[in-house]
Amino acid sequence: MPMEKTFNAAESEARIAAAWDEANAFAAGANAKEGAEPFSVMIPPPNVTGSLHMGHAFNNTLQDILVRWHRMRGFDTLWQPGTDHAGIATQMVVERELARTQQPSRREMGRAAFLEKVWEWKSTSGGNIRRQLKRLGASCDWSREAFTMSGAPGAPEGEDGNFHDAVIKVFVEMYRKGLIYRGKRLVNWDPHFETAISDLEVENIDATGHMWHFRYPLADGETYTYVEKDADGNTVLEEERDYISIATTRPETMLGDGAVAVHPSDERYAPIVGKYCEIPVGPKESRRLIPIITDEYPDPDFGSGAVKITGAHDFNDHAVAERGGIPKYRLMDTGGAMRADGAPYDEAAARAQEIARGAEASAAEIDALNLVPEAYRGLDRFEARARVVADITAEGLAVMVPAWDPRLGKAAQRKASPEEGGIPPEEQLVPLVEEKLITQPFGDRSKVVIEPMLTDQWFVDTTKIVGPALDEVRKGMARPEGSTEGTRILPERDAKVYFHWLENIEPWCISRQLWWGHQIPVWYGPALSSDDPDGGHILYDAEWVPFCAPSWDDAFEQMKAYYRHDEIKWVEDEAEAMQLIEGITTRLRTEGAIRDTHAPVAIPVYRDPDVLDTWFSSGLWPIGTLGWPDDTEELRRYFPTSVLVTGFDIIFFWVARMMMMQLAVVDEKPFHTVYVHALVRDEKGKKMSKSLGNVLDPIEQIDEYGADAVRFTLTAMAAMGRDLKLSTSRIAGYRNFGTKLWNAFRFAEMNDAFVQTDGARAVHVPCTPGATVNKWIMGETAKVREEVDAALNAYRFNDAANALYGFVWGKVCDWYLELSKPLLNSDDPEVVQETRTTLAWVLDQCLILLHPIMPFITEELWGVAGDRGLLCHADWPTYQVSDLVDENADAEMSWVISLIEAVRSVRGEMNVPNGLEVELLQLELDEAGRTALDRNASLIKRLARIETITEADTAPKGAAAIPVKGGTFALPLVGIIDVGAEKARLEKSLQKLTKEIGGLKGRLDNPKFLESAPDDVVEETRELADAKAAEEAKLRAALDRLAEVA
RNA sequence: GGGCGAUUAGCUCAGUGGUAGAGCGCUUCGUUCACAUCGAAGAUGUCAGAAGUUCGAAUCUUCUAUCGCCCA
Structure with a gap:
């Protein structure tokens, strides 16, 4: 039955995937040679709630290429799949689902029941990403699929495994070694999810905000002379003040102020340092007094130069409070509302006053004090902010400025001109509310403003385990080619990022106030x-x-x-x-x-009700998935793993932490190479995001163009370290490439290339062909095989893809298939047989070499072209250029191809109709040229559409000249060609040539070039100059002849 | 503010010191028995700008401009 005209991806992919599954083709160790070296890759576990996006598709395509390539080369290969449990994200998804289906909320049903719901959700919806990865063709060992919560208490049937044991064991061991501790620290608190998050999960976003300026009255009617000077020391303002001016972007936190700080060098406030001032908010009779202290933190040039210190709600303030022994009063509850617990405000404020005056108080007592006045208790923090501002302003304690003050931003009024009536803005005073750009922290999942909050949390003392993680990568970056010592990060730039982060590492907060996760033991x-x-x-x-x-x-x-x-x-x-x-x-x-x-x-x-940060468990992914803490066969075999392929966005989240944790736990690096790839963007270069609506769904693309096209596109664009801008036209282009390959097989099949009487064809070199064309294509195949291996060895995926694209389309389809046609129709059965064999072999090589990038279409064609098992287990070739390249065949085919191209070019430019076969005149020609011409005349005639080739001493007038290496041809196109057009054509070529010769001569005439440049470069330049000069002469001769006509 | 990177054909991008490239798009021609998801031919570049190193610079150095990312 003849083949269809195109590959039907939609139909074939599912069938092929099923065949792989059935054969268990991707099980660990499948296709391994006797005594093979291991090659193992850990999938970066996608979030269990996730669905495949282009970034995943890219990431997993690259991994699959490496894995399939190694598997075919006979390595003992493991690609370990799985997902992570994504604490916050999963809890969010399930809670939303409960709300949608009007079930009791998380808190209503309680922890155990809720976790049951989560597991239920996981078993029905958690397999999404696995199905999608399979669509992509990912050759993971799916039988080993891991999950970072497997084996946890309450896990249902089928979720057994010992990841939980591993996580707990590591926590306990690290705790015992003093690497994990608990403490009341200021952490990033997400008021939406009511949990701590790590600083990596915070996005700092600039937005226009406001800065309010308030007066903090000095205690006991105290006054001082406030003097403002300019840069030259001239006094620009001098006045008597009974207050200190404070600017803040978060007025609600004033309630928890413990002090006001100024820079020790700030002379303006020197007279009042050590005195007390009053927080201008709350019931008048019980306002708190706080001390004015000095600290290096305040910037005298920013705002008023005085900073309120709220140690429990700001990271900078916290540091000041620590240094100055200032109490840190917590103002909010876990949901970001003002506290409503504890004693009445009067009592709390009175006690705080005693503390400010020096009374002893424990941290627990300070934490228990609620300094929120009754009027604000229970209000949301933003509501409280508005009320505080309104109350202070009403009381006249806001700093007032003229209404035209530019600091007011959009709210500023323009100065009135005298003829306008009413009160001119310059006389009208308004509260100073500066409009300015403020960087605010947002939760990367919840999108709400993060609140720094003093809470009890667990931390990894990262400074104690960071050393080995740095050393291993230092070793890896310095190691020689081929070594697997240490860990090497590619591209090098990302190693810098890694070093920079680890060298400045902060303690890692690992506790989360969630239910879904590993509960702290x-x-x-x-x-x-x-x-x-x-x-x-x-x-x-x-x-x-x-x-x-x-x-x-x-x-x-x-x-x-x-x-x-x-x-x-x-x-x-x-x-x-x-x-x-x-x-x-x-x-x-x-x-x-x-x-x-x-x-x-x-x-x-x-x-302890808290659970561990999801990244704490995924930090153990390499050993956890291999069965640690049990001493498993897999652990011994595949650990340390080989290569980690991951996006640069999780170098900190994941790579660095895996390095630290594996080294801390089993004293061994987790992988010897990290290949860091860039981001997939849309065609305009924007990050793909749901909110922008510019996502290209890989599954939709696969549906439309086939998985191979999507994979090839990503691979061809995977230049190291560069973002890829993806467009569907590019994907369509590579789908066409698949069709091209398909039709090459169709051609071969029609020519009986796959009919073999002597059993299955071997993959190794099939014959020593006699025909130049066959010798030549075998040499080209060896070249591309070396190129592909070199590219993949260097993780230059795009080079591999482009080399194959050029070979398959540009060499095999454009030339070899065309050149083979006369041979396949030869009268000599030996030539026919040899060519069929070579053709089949070359096409097989295309399949093998393309398989890691385009697994489906190649597997399908492999089946079409013979019955010999699965392509994914075929042997990867090892033949070399030195085995297969025949210099003479190479030179001969180059000459033939250049002649055909030259004739086509003339025909094209002279508008010779395609159907018209013309005569080719052979003028002077050297020996090599004559031989090549003799041996390939039929090919040349066919491909250049030549009727006859005849020898002539001189070209007739009005012929188009065709200079080739070693001689000249001519196309006598009298009556067909336009003399003027031919003249223009020749002159254009000549012009270009003259320019090139000028450049080459210039170099050769320079004695310093001859002296300094390497010999082969000089030699090459000289040859090139000679060749160009010869061509120039031929073109001039041709022009002269043309002149005679004209 | 600190760090990293980018700037090459209309578009998207390769190109680590030696003849400026690919894909897509564009123009012209084409129903020859693998393929119109195709074939043949063609046009298109101050390699962001300036200075330097070098026999030789898209490539190395410095500065400038513009854009992007990460971190504060």
Whole structure:
């Protein structure tokens, strides 16, 4: 049955994918040669809620190329797939789903029930991305698909695995080694999701905002002389003030101010440093006084030069507060509303006043103080801001300026001209609300403004584990070619990014106030009042002491040892534990005894409710997916892995953390090479995003053009380190390339190239052909094979793709297929047989070499062209240029091709009708040319559409001249050609030639060039100059003859 | 503000010191038995600008301009 005219991707891809599946073709170790080296790649786990976008398609295409290439070369290959559990994103998706289907909310159903819902969602919807990756052709070992939450408590059937064990074990070990600690720190708090997030999950966005200026009155009616000087030291303003002017973009945080700071060198405020000022908001009778202190942080040239210090709600202020021992008052609840808990404002403010005056207070007490006045309690932070501004302004404590002040921005009025009536703006005073560009932090998922918040969190002490991660990459960057020592990051630029980040690393906050994730394996019980094992008591206001252990049983053992008995009760949460302790202590107190640990009452303990950052688990991806902490066969075989292919946007999130964690846990780098690729953008260069609506959905593209076209496009554009701008016309172009290849097979099939009587064709070199054309194409094949291997070895994916494109289309289809036609129709059965064999071989090579980039169409054609197993397991060739290139055949074919091109060019420019076969005159010609002409006359005639080739001494008048290497031909086109046009054509060529010769001569006449340039360059230049000069002479001769006619 | 990168044909981009390239688009011609998702031919460049190093610069150095990304 004859082949269809085009490849039907939609129909074939599914069938081929099924065949691969059925053959288990991508299982770890499939097609490995005896004693093969391992080659393993970890997929960057996509988010389980995710669907395939172009970035994934790009990332996975590159991985698949490497993996298929290695598999065909007989490596013991593993491509490990899987997804991560994406704490925030998944919780968000499931909560939204609950709301949509009008089910009880997360909080209503409680933690356990909610997690059940999440698992349910995962099993029905979490497989999306796997199906999509399969559509792309990703040759992962799907039987090993991993998940970062596998094996967690509550995981349903089918979600077993030990990733959870690995995560917990690492946490416990790192905790015991002192690499993980808990502390009350200022963290980025997401008020929407009510969890801490890492600074990498914060997007800083510039937007026009406002800066308010307020007066903080000095305490006790104090005044000072405020002097403002210009750059030359001249006084520009001098006035008596009873206040200090403060600018802020977040007035609601004034309620938690602990001090006002000025720079120590700022003379304007020197007289009042050490004095107190009043926070101008809240009930008048109980306003707080705060000290005026000095710190290096305030910039005297910015605003008034004085800065309010709110240690609990700003990172810079926090540092100042730490340095100056300033209390840090927390103002908001987890949802970003002003606190409504605790004692009435009067009491809290009075206590805060004592503290400001020097009274001792614990961090816990300070945290418990709610300094939000009743009027603002419970308000959303932005609502509170508006109220604070309004109240201060109403009281006349805003800094006032004329209405035309340019700092007011759009709100500023223009100065009135005298003839206009009313109050001129210069006399009208308005509150100074500066309009300016403000950088605000936003949660990258929630898109709400992030609030710096003082909370208890867990941290990895990254400074303690960063060293080896830096060393390994330093080693890798310096290693020689071919070595796998250390870890090499490509391109080099991204190594710089890596170094820069790790050298300035911050502690990593790993706790999240979510439910979906690995719950922190720490239980808290009340601390004993003394270290003395027999004298310890539990006090009413006991601190909590942590017990970190991989399981409750282990924790329980620790608790027994600590409390010296086993009456321990695991309760729901801190509140319940607290209640029980209160009960115990008050009851025992009334009995006249402080409870000791031997009393017959259960000690309440509770588990830390927080979960670990998803990146903490994906940081263990390399070892976790291979079965660690068990000592598995796979771990021994495939770890450390070979290459990590990933986008530059997760160098910090993931790559750096994997480096640190693998080194910290198993003391071994996770991979020897990291290939960092760029971003896929739309055709205008914009980042693809849903909100812009410029996303190209890879699945839609695959539906329309086929997976191979999408893959080839991405590969051809994968120049290292450059963003790719993707357009559908490009994809269509490479779909056409597939069609071209398809039709080459159609041609071969029609010519019986695949009919073999002696069994399956071997992949290795089939014969030693006699025909020059056959020798030549085999040499070209060897060249491209070397090129492809060299390109892939260097991760130059685009070079591999372009080399193959040029070879298949430009060499095989444009020339070899055409040149083979006369041979296939030869009367000599040996020539026919040899050509069929060569043709089949060459096309097979195209399939093999293209397979890693275009797996589907090549697999399909492989099946069409013979019955010999799957192409994805075919042997990758190793023949070399030195084996297959025949210099003479090369030279001969170049000559033939250039002659045919020259004739076609003349015909084209002279508008000789295609159908018209013309006569070709051979004028002078050297020996090599004569031989080449003799041996290939039929080819030349056919491809250049020549009727006869005759020898002549001189060209007739009015013939078009065709200079070739070693001689000249002519096309006698009397009556067909336009003499003027031919003259113009020749003159144009001559002009170009003269310019080139000028350049070449200039170099050759320069003695310094001859002296300094390498010999082969000089030689090349000389040859080229000679050749050009010869051609010039021929063209001149031709022009002369033309002149005779005219 | 700090860092990284880009600027090459109409468009998208390759090109690490030695003859400026590819794909797409464009123009002309073409129903020859693989392919019109095709074939043949053609046009198109101050390699952002300036200075320097070099026998020789798109390529190396410095500066300038414009644009982008990351980090504060």
